[in-house]
Amino acid sequence: MLTRSSLSRIIYYSRSNLEREPGLLREQEQQLVRQCRRQNEFALITSILVHDRGYFCQMMEGDREALNQTFRKISVDNRHKDVRIVEWREIPRRELLPSFELIERNLMTQEILERFEIDEELARGTPKPSHLHDCFHALQANLLAKRGIEALT
Ligand SMILES: Cc1cc2nc3c(=O)[nH]c(=O)nc-3n(C[C@H](O)[C@H](O)[C@H](O)COP(=O)(O)O)c2cc1C
Numbered sequence: 398m399l400t401r402s403s404l405s406r407i408i409y410y411s412r413s414n415l416e417r418e419p420g421l422l423r424e425q426e427q428q429l430v431r432q433c434r435r436q437n438e439f440a441l442i443t444s445i446l447v448h449d450r451g452y453f454c455q456m457m458e459g460d461r462e463a464l465n466q467t468f469r470k471i472s473v474d475n476r477h478k479d480v481r482i483v484e485w486r487e488i489p490r491r492e493l494l495p496s497f498e499l500i501e502r503n504l505m506t507q508e509i510l511e512r513f514e515i516d517e518e519l520a521r522g523t524p525k526p527s528h529l530h531d532c533f534h535a536l537q538a539n540l541l542a543k544r545g546i547e548a549l550t
Contacts, residue, residue: 484526
């Protein structure tokens with residue numbers, strides 16, 4: 398019998414333990430991206446991770462079991478701390494395209510990060526799921542536009 402797998406979405410945020418020195422930080426980030434991209438491609442997880450002003454915030458989607466397993470590892474990873482779940486729910490369809498994309502504040506993203514004031518919401522500890530969700534959508538549209546791909550949604 399076929400078992401139908403259900404899709405879930407997790408949005409969480411945490412405090413970064415990565416190095417502050419730019420050279421070391423870059424190395425650590427590159428390693429994280431390599432590791433996560435490979436694993437998410439294998440587990441069919443799609444996600445965007447924002448790393449900004451000492452915080453991580455990630456939206457991830459995928460099969461419920463794959464997501465459970467991955468999040469269990471993420472929650473005990475010492476590259477960050479104070480992991481707080483903002484939303485964990487079943488969803489009817491995927492909304493993200495990349496397996497793993499790391500977003501930082503730069504010329505391409507600062508307008509969006511400023512408009513949504515995510516850093517301030519995270520610092521206050523009161524981020525709203527729908528607000529973060531809209532921000533991830535804007536970041537994805539920006540990312541795809543940069544690559545010359547029109548948003549599918
Ligand atoms: C902020 C942050 C986000 C992460 N996101 C993912 C992710 O999307 N997918 C993933 O497989 N691992 C992610 N990781 C890495 C996991 O915590 C863990 O190191 C990795 O899955 C190791 O898996 P393994 O022990 O099976 O090799 C993330 C780690 C951090 C600190």
